[in-house]
Amino acid sequence: MTAQAPILIIIIPLIASFLNVIIGLWRKRLCYPLVIITLSLSVILSISILNTVITQGVIHYRLGGWEPPWGIEYVIDHLNAFILIIVSFISFTIAIYSKRNVEQEFPEKTVYFYTIYLLLVTGLLGITITGDVFNLYVFLEITSLAVYALIAIGRDKKAPLASFNYLIMGTIGACFYLLGVGYLYIVTGSLNMADLGRLLPDLYHSKVVLAAFAFFTVGVAIKMALFPLHVWLPDAYTYAPSTVSAFAASTMTKVGVYVMIRIMFTVFEPRFSIVMLPSTEILGWVASGAMIFGCILAIAQTDVKRMLSYILIAEVGYIVIGVSVANRAGFTGALLYILFDAFTMACLFMAAGAVMHKTGETSIHGFRHLHRRMPLTMAAFSIAALSAIGVPPFAGFFSKWYLVLGAIDAGKWIFAVLLLLSSLLVAVAFFRIIQNVYFPPYEILIAGSEIALPSARNDKITLMDEAPMSMLLPIVIMAAGILLLGFFSGRIISTIIQFTVPGGF
Amino acid sequence: MEFIIGKFNYWIYIVLMMIGFYAMIAKSNLVKKLVGMNIFQTAIILFFISIGSKKGATIPIIQEGATGDAVNQAVNVARYINPLPHVLMLTAIVVMVSTFGVAMALIIMIFRKYKTLEEDEILEIMRSEENK
Numbered sequence: 001m002t003a004q005a006p007i008l009i010i011i012i013p014l015i016a017s018f019l020n021v022i023i024g025l026w027r028k029r030l031c032y033p034l035v036i037i038t039l040s041l042s043v044i045l046s047i048s049i050l051n052t053v054i055t056q057g058v059i060h061y062r063l064g065g066w067e068p069p070w071g072i073e074y075v076i077d078h079l080n081a082f083i084l085i086i087v088s089f090i091s092f093t094i095a096i097y098s099k100r101n102v103e104q105e106f107p108e109k110t111v112y113f114y115t116i117y118l119l120l121v122t123g124l125l126g127i128t129i130t131g132d133v134f135n136l137y138v139f140l141e142i143t144s145l146a147v148y149a150l151i152a153i154g155r156d157k158k159a160p161l162a163s164f165n166y167l168i169m170g171t172i173g174a175c176f177y178l179l180g181v182g183y184l185y186i187v188t189g190s191l192n193m194a195d196l197g198r199l200l201p202d203l204y205h206s207k208v209v210l211a212a213f214a215f216f217t218v219g220v221a222i223k224m225a226l227f228p229l230h231v232w233l234p235d236a237y238t239y240a241p242s243t244v245s246a247f248a249a250s251t252m253t254k255v256g257v258y259v260m261i262r263i264m265f266t267v268f269e270p271r272f273s274i275v276m277l278p279s280t281e282i283l284g285w286v287a288s289g290a291m292i293f294g295c296i297l298a299i300a301q302t303d304v305k306r307m308l309s310y311i312l313i314a315e316v317g318y319i320v321i322g323v324s325v326a327n328r329a330g331f332t333g334a335l336l337y338i339l340f341d342a343f344t345m346a347c348l349f350m351a352a353g354a355v356m357h358k359t360g361e362t363s364i365h366g367f368r369h370l371h372r373r374m375p376l377t378m379a380a381f382s383i384a385a386l387s388a389i390g391v392p393p394f395a396g397f398f399s400k401w402y403l404v405l406g407a408i409d410a411g412k413w414i415f416a417v418l419l420l421l422s423s424l425l426v427a428v429a430f431f432r433i434i435q436n437v438y439f440p441p442y443e444i445l446i447a448g449s450e451i452a453l454p455s456a457r458n459d460k461i462t463l464m465d466e467a468p469m470s471m472l473l474p475i476v477i478m479a480a481g482i483l484l485l486g487f488f489s490g491r492i493i494s495t496i497i498q499f500t501v502p503g504g505f
Numbered sequence: 506m507e508f509i510i511g512k513f514n515y516w517i518y519i520v521l522m523m524i525g526f527y528a529m530i531a532k533s534n535l536v537k538k539l540v541g542m543n544i545f546q547t548a549i550i551l552f553f554i555s556i557g558s559k560k561g562a563t564i565p566i567i568q569e570g571a572t573g574d575a576v577n578q579a580v581n582v583a584r585y586i587n588p589l590p591h592v593l594m595l596t597a598i599v600v601m602v603s604t605f606g607v608a609m610a611l612i613i614m615i616f617r618k619y620k621t622l623e624e625d626e627i628l629e630i631m632r633s634e635e636n637k
Contacts, residue, residue, distance in 0.1 A: 138600065141600045141604070148611070160614040160618065161615055162616045163611055164611045164615060167608050168538055171546070172526075174600075176551055177544060182549070182552060330532075436634060
């Protein structure tokens with residue numbers, strides 16, 4: 001079983017997604033349990049894979065027994081195993097959450113929703129696990145197609161257009177990636193990442209290789225919504241159903257960053273990406289732009305989901321800055337940030353979705369006094385918000401600590417300053433909401449001055465009316481995760497992350 | 506001149522790709538954008554196909570294999586085209602068709618909601634709805 005785990009983790013959700021259609025035609029209610037069982041299996045498999053990687057080292061799985069440069073090979077080292085666990089765990093938790101959201105937003109499309117959801121998980125796991133650049137393209141497109149469809153399911157009238165714009169941008173990104181693959185194939189005749197890593201160093205002077213690198217970087221930057229190419233993201237994630245925006249926000253951008261790390265440090269050598277081309281330098285400045293502009297635009301929003309989307313753009317900037325400073329501390333910070341941000345974003349979007357479920361809106365004004373009505377959801381939201389800001393006991397602090405440390409180690413003081421400045425801006429963005437939840441301003445009540453203040457306040461005191469258990473539980477799990485993972489960050493670094501740092505850092 | 510004629514396949518793919526790219530970015534009609542996307546993807550497929558072919562070569566079926574003495578003869582690589590890029594493009598065509606299908610479905614959804622496919626008109630309707 002464990003020897004076949006790398007292929008089973010892809011095959012099980014893939015087959016389950018088609019099984020889901022058949023079962024859904026017969027009994028619609030069985031879809032949800034099927035999805036939960038499937039995804040819990042993939043969580044178990046990803047834990048077993050991580051365990052194997054930690055105890056026995058890198059796994060090489062040859063599909064159909066073909067030797068690597070010709071056949072497709074799945075290679076799992078500490079980096080993949082780490083991302084695999086994040087993706088499978090988040091997908092499992094959000095699947096639990098999805099039940100009531102799906103029933104409320106699009107009850108007639110349950111079967112197809114879960115089918116596409118499982119395909120999306122398959123695609124993300126496939127991107128993470130594969131060791132072949134073309135295979136990665138195929139999984140990238142499976143993921144993207146699934147996400148286009150899921151976004152368009154959204155109840156909002158604007159959802160299809162947002163999805164269409166994402167489709168156009170996403171296709172450009174994927175085609176650029178494909179061109180990069182083609183250029184590397186022309187000069188090396190290989191598609192295997194490890195094999196490319198061996199063949200390319202002799203060809204680094206070639207212009208074709210430079211063009212390939214540029215196409216890869218721009219293509220992946222579109223897919224992970226790096227700052228100037230982020231335009232598709234806010235619309236798409238705002239109008240998508242709550243479940244979809246929670247899942248896409250917490251995993252898709254992270255997997256995009258993973259692809260970038262793979263291309264820059266496995267397919268190309270660190271010395272090419274850092275020294276021969278100043279690509280990390282450029283990425284660092286682009287990421288600084290993402291951090292600052294993402295936060296400023298977030299402050300300007302009045303809709304919570306849209307604000308979170310802009311915060312997400314800033315967080316992609318944080319992760320990329322960690323990679324771009326190109327040293328041990330920065331890289332550790334970036335990987336910790338991938339883990340913590342997946343939890344944080346899942347928690348924030350799920351909490352916003354729970355508010356949407358209960359009140360029907362996600363504007364910041366709609367959050368007033370919600371601490372009385374939904375105390376647990378709001379507590380979880382606040383924990384995640386504080387973690388995103390980087391307040392000490394929460395997880396986000398530890399990753400930001402490493403990011404700043406990395407920037408200082410690299411002698412890039414300006415990045416350290418920008419990181420802190422952007423954290424302050426994130427704080428402003430989140431405290432607008434937290435203030436509305438716990439200490440709402442009374443200006444509206446005073447404006448309608450005929451109403452006496454105390455009675456108006458009494459009107460606002462509503463009975464506790466939490467989101468249903470299947471929504472609340474995942475939110476609380478994520479919040480607890482944010483609290484606990486921070487304390488275990490030392491363990492995570494010493495058992496996993498320290499082995500992922502590329503040689504030459 | 507040699508630079509252009511000798512590498513004409515690359516020039517064709519670049520020109521086609523730019524036409525598609527222009528349509529995707531600059532056109533405001535959603536169907537025109539989609540057609541641009543198709544041209545863009547087809548250009549990349551042509552590029553891949555052209556890198557696999559060789560002058561005077563044929564499909565990669567080793568003729569000596571039929572008579573049984575393929576083992577004894579070295580296979581003359583120049584006689585056969587490289588099949589791998591073509592196989593990759595089979596997959597890419599499937600991806601392209603499904604992307605096109607999803608995009609068409611989205612366009613139908615948009616048309617049902619807004620009764621137009623011009624992007625600026627849709628944005629105007631959105632704006633007027635927001636002001637209400």
